[in-house]
Amino acid sequence: MKYTKKIVLLLSVFTVLYSCSTRKDTLISRNWHALNTKFNVLFNGQEAFKKGVKEINDGYKDDWFQQLPLEPIKFEEDKIIIPNLNSGMGSGFNDNKKEESKATTPFGIAEEKAVKAIQKHGMNINDLERNRQIDDAYFLLGKARYYEQRFIPALEAFNYVIATYPDANLIAETKIWRAKTNIRIDNEEFAIESMNLLLKIKDTLEADLPEETKEHGYTTLAMAYIKADSIQNAKKYLIKATDILKDRNQGARNLFVLGQIYSSENKKDSALLAFNKIINFKKAPYKYKMHAHIELAKNATNDSTSAAILEKMYALIKERENRPYLDELNYQIGYLHEQNDSIELAVDFYNKSLRAESDNIKQKTFTYERLGNINFQNSEYLAASAYYDSILNIAVDTLNLRFRRIKRKHRNLASLIDFEKTVSKNDSILRIVSLPKSEQEAFFQKYIDDLKKKDEEAAQLKLNQQAFGDTFGGNILKSNKKGKWYFYNTESLNYGKAEFQKIWGNRALEDDWRWSSQINSNITDNDSITVNKKSSRYDLASYLKTIPTEKEKIDSLHLERNEALYQLGVIYKEQFKDTKLAINRLERVASLNPNKELILPINWHLYQIYTNLNNDIKAAKHKNIILTDYSTTKFAQVIKNPNKPIKEEIAVNKIEELYKEMYYLYKEDKFDETVTKINEILPTIQNSKLIPKFELLKAYAIGKYKDKEAYKIALDFVAVSYGNTEEGKKAKEIVNQLSK
Structure with a gap:
């Protein structure tokens, strides 16, 4: 009987398996x-x-x-x-x-x-x-x-x-x-x-x-x-x-x-309808709703719309759930204020955007760019350059058109910043040189006192961090028993006692136990708040020795400062069209008894600026200097015949001959004379294609008899002013090599 049941069971299983074959077309x-x-x-x-x-x-x-x-x-x-x-x-x-x-x-x-x-x-x-x-x-x-x-x-x-x-x-x-x-x-x-x-x-x-x-x-x-x-x-x-x-x-x-x-088609009303539809779409993911609000701000069509959107943006910032979007919201509020000419408010919100915690690098680059542009428009070129530099330091994709434009702007500012730094540095040195000995000592003593105070504060801060930051609070938090209060946690309490004794020693329970005089020998010299009084950082004599006393060195500082001021005046006038700063730099260098070769170009540039500003009185002043002291120059001829079309004043073959003369002067090691002659020639060949060659030769000559910094500044000027020429590219290549 049992044998029969087994056979029936096996046959049933076989039948089911056979009926489930992929080759059998059955219902089962x-x-x-x-x-x-x-x-x-x-x-x-x-x-x-x-x-x-x-x-x-x-x-x-x-x-x-x-x-x-x-x-x-x-x-x-x-x-x-x-x-x-x-x-x-x-x-x-x-x-x-x-x-x-x-x-x-x-x-x-x-x-x-x-x-x-x-x-x-x-x-x-x-x-x-x-x-x-x-x-x-x-x-x-x-x-x-x-x-x-x-x-x-x-x-x-x-x-x-x-x-x-x-x-x-x-x-x-x-x-x-x-x-x-x-x-x-x-x-x-x-x-x-x-x-x-x-x-x-x-x-x-x-x-x-x-x-x-x-x-x-x-x-x-x-x-x-x-x-x-x-x-x-x-x-x-x-x-x-x-x-x-x-x-x-x-x-x-x-x-x-x-x-x-x-929006890209400038159909603002249609764009607003689309973004509002997202905001009103209840099931839309939150990120689309938030960026729809931001896009509404970008596409504001008039003042009333802008005011309503601005009010909404303020409300969004206050909501806790919008913290991940604070950088974008603050940026957009800043942009709306900038469009409404509220520049101070715009700058405030741009800075808030930068302070917001975010890993959105591209947003930061746009914020830096807005701040850079505002400073650039306000003639704050040093600050603008710093913002553009920040963009280039954090940007990931620097190959697109936008970043190439920023790079070019930053590069153009580079030589200007170098010239400004030269003027500032030399002015500071020359001011100290002009002080009596007693005032020089007082100046550096004040600097030393301030330096000591900062060092002591830094040492005390480090000491406090070691005592109560890194050990007392930092490592304890790593304890596995995080759920207990510190004084109920035996492990943390024992650890704290050991660290206290390691740093402070066995202290009596008394007032003022933390004074530096009570600190035990376990504190290293580096951590002590007592500074080394004999350090060269605090030695007055070492500072006084740095003040130049040789006439040649002082004269070189004057010449370098005046040349930088002149170059700044030309850059502000020609490249940045900033007549106010151009006048400031050129008028100042004119008042500082500059080298003879700078007097004519200074007066020529000032004459052009004041003529364009319709300031006839000041234009006449510089015109008279040119006509009186430089009557035989091409500048005087241009002034006497203002209606005559300005063509290249000297024939091309004549310019080539002049360049050869300058080159031979350079080869004869007459570097100072080469620079002087080129400065006299340049204003007379304003429309010549050979100007970059003269400028590069001038830079080479400066590099032969001046220091490395002056050489770099001269090359920077060629690289920035004539960047698309072979001479400009060569100058940039040399600057890169000098910077390594």
Whole structure:
């Protein structure tokens, strides 16, 4: 009897297994494989796929200063994998895969599960698939490959579904994904054609497409048209997609991109409508709402709109949940104030933007740039240069047009800053030189006293940090028993006692126990607040020795300062068109008894400036100097014949001869004479293409008889003023070598 039961049981098991074979077209077999595919293999694959998409969305950082991509994913341009032509079945499901290798990424796992479903549960009987879940497996396979940037194998999977399962319920979604994949391989024309067939002619067995599918399709069409640079068509389908708004993430993104397109076209009203729609879209993710508020500020059309938006921005700043956006909000408030000519308020909010905790480097570069431009416009060139320098120090992508412009501006300021520093340094030295001995001693003694005070404060701060910062509070926090109060935590209490004795020793319970005189020998000399009174830092005699006393050295300081002042005057006049500072520097150098070769060009530049300002009295003063003392020069001839067209005063061949003369002077080691002669020649050849050659030769001569700093300043002037010439490039190359 028992033997019979065993036989019946074995036969039953065999019958069930046989009926569940992938080669048997039975009801049990179809349902068994469909259920296993859906709720076992595909379920795990789809969960892995969702995880991968979530990781992409969480890790993707939008550049809100650029038009957002419609799909928040960044693909590497050169990472398109060529498929294995022997993949079999036309589906490419075993593309370059080895059975023994195990996937580790979410999309790799999703692909692995899809392949497993196809291989183990596929029921292709008489060229007809009997497992209704296999089309879902191929669909998942294509999507996983899409996100892995394996577009050609992804296309194979999508095409296989479309060709093999034309009646599948996901056929429309598969065609949309196929179109997206074609866009990625620069085949946007096919994507547009296939999407038009799907959405316009309704190339599907269903009467109508679901709203979610339509939204996805319109978004894909907009992607294709953006790729094809057909912005008007892209707008058309973005509008259709944003009329549906079933997908909260994609819908908000579509609205934002639509608003950005309107803004780029200067259609402010349409842009405002799009961004307001995001704000009123309850399901929109918060980041889109916040940046929609910021975009409203960028697109304010009039004062009343600006005032209302400004009030809203103030309210947003006060909300705790908006702390991650404080840098952007403060920047935008600053920008609105700047547009309203409230410069002080603008600067205040720009600085608040910089102080806000944020890892948004690009936002910081824009804030630094605004502050740099404000200082530049206010003739605060040193501060402007510092802000531009900050941009170049933190910027990641410095190759685009914006950063090249900033680099050029910063480079132009570099020589100006060097000249200003030279003037400031030499003025300080010469002022000290002019003081009586007693005042010199008083000056440096005050400096030493201030230095001692700062050193003592720094030493005391370090001591306090060692006693109560690094040990008392810092290491205790690392205790595993963080939940207990300090004095109830035996471990922390014992540690604290040991550290106290290590630093302070055994102290009696008395007042003023922390005075430095009570500190035990465990405190190192470096930590003591008592400074070394014999340090050279505090030696008055060592400072007095640095004051130059030789006449040659003092005269050199005067000459260097005057040359820098003259160069500053020319730079402010010619490059920055800042007549106020140009007059200031040129008038000052004129009052300092400059070298003879500077007098004529100084008066000429001042004559030109005052003439342009219609200040006839001061223009006449400098004109008379030129006509009286330099009547035979070309400058005097130009003044006497103002209506005569200014042509190149000297013929080209004559200029070449002059250059040869200067070059021979230079080769004869007459460097001082070379510089003097070139300074006399330069004003007379203002329109000549050979000016850069003269300037570079002058810089070489300066480098031969002056110090390295003067040589660099002269080369900087050539590099900045004639940067596009061979001479300018050569000067820049030498400056770079000198700076190493």
